[in-house]
Amino acid sequence: MTMDRTETTAHRPPAGSAPLLEIEGLSVDFRLETSTVHAVRDVSLRVHAGETLAVVGESGSGKSATALSVLGLNPSPPCVVPSGRIMFDGQDLLTLTEKELGRIRGREIAMVFQDPMTSLDPLQRVGAQVAEVLRHHTGASRAEARQAALAALDEVGIPEPELRYRQYPHELSGGLRQRVMIATALVARPRILIADEPTTALDVTVQRQILDLLVELQRRHDMAVVLITHDLAVVAESADRVVVMHQGRVVESGDVLDVFDHPADDYTRRLLAATPRLEAA
Template sequence: MSAVLEINDLHAEFRLDAGTVKPVNGVSLSVEEGQTLAVVGESGSGKTATALSILRLHPTPPCVYTGGEIVAGGRDLLKLSEREMRGIRGNEIAMVFQDPMTSLNPLKTIGAQIAESLRLHQGLSRSEARSKAVDALREVGIPTPERRAGEYPHQFSGGMRQRAMIAMALACRPKILIADEPTTALDVTVQAQIMELLAGLQERFGMAIVLITHDLGVVARSADQVLVMYGGRPVELAPVDDVFADPRMPYTRALLRSMPRGDVPGGAPLDPIPGAPPSLFAPPRGCAFHPRCALARPECAELVPELTEKAPGHKAACVLEGSLR
């Protein structure tokens, strides 16, 4: 099966008055139809910056794409005009943003916001778009969708707003869905409902999903592949089971050890990662993780490791070889 989205050695930098930062620094990934790729890492690791780069949503300037390619539908999105990109956003590639309350227009009804996308991309009449908007709300499990389509975002609960965002994103049946922290600020029960909803819609429509998340529990239940990022760079890429069973990058191992364990009787003590993520204005020399790494060697302060295959289908950016268990 061929990839519906492929990123090859993507570089993006922000040229600011305070200096230049590189939140996307050599990112490569691919996602196949019906597959879920989870992108994980601490805040500031480059997850959302990479996701927004796929749709070229960073303002330019200050953002400049200095290398690489983003291939979807046989086209390099970095070479398309802004007009061509508007035809792709929400139509071929859709995104569910992190905070639905700030992503939805408070002055328009939910139904009108969904219908706007349908009219833009599919050329539907007002009545046709309204009918399809109601159908989209029904698909994501919103009760009495005919009535709720006429309500405003502030009349929806947090979980309902997230469902409305998903309905808007999927109304045009995109081939790729980018979900940026879709369960943030939701209680555990609603989180599970949202992830079950995405999984059901993915199976129904055959979408590829790029899932941006901090929640490793969600990753374990939902993802096929995992990309771990640190300091704007990819540091591990592998099938989800391999990442949890045999992490090959010390940062990935540290993330897993800092996660609460529900499978250990009586629980297990948390093992937080010391220090703080690196400043992108002044990243450390060598491997960006080496100041916090318990397994660091002298060469880690000098060499920037490339993402290389450590086991079949399992890549990591580390000078260490073999299992870290």
């Protein structure tokens, strides 16, 4: 897959600037009754303020386990982290208590998941779920949180936000539910957004809309975005840098254009070769 450098404007962090988030030598195991699965093996990556880092690889490559480790969301047990550091704001997130990490989740680092129906509370109106994030993290009043939630729903392109605010998740389409999840993630203005396969459950047209929305919001708020995906076309259009994972390890990383035009690892070359192309008739 060859890319023209004029087709994208990559974010370039200032030379020598410290990364906003840095994972160093992370290993993640799932210790089962009869075996241990080494899901992540000595993974290191970094993301700077305002840039989009894509983490790609096939299912089971360890990309989601790596992302979930940032916020301590892998189930424990059976998950253990035998080694590594996850540095954010000068502190190792792996050393924080659940209470300390809870102050960071949603406030400093937020996450959008694959399937909003498993993340949204089916018994609570969607607007209240967006507002609750702000009330929890900022102490906003009920009225203040409601106004901020309505603004967030409007910002992510949800029509008639007043009406949608009062609805339940099952009353919305898949695309609208994912927009609600993005509004929930962004209402407290986090510095990092982790998007874990955010378009997998959506049809192709809605996928495009959601990806365009994420790119627009990232630029508008100058967030760092970590985009977890297996879709290289998404990476080509949305990311500044890319990390390629295979069997729990990082096999290649670098500027998106460089990696796609001159892949150094055989696994990366095979991924690129497997990407569908529309050939001219």
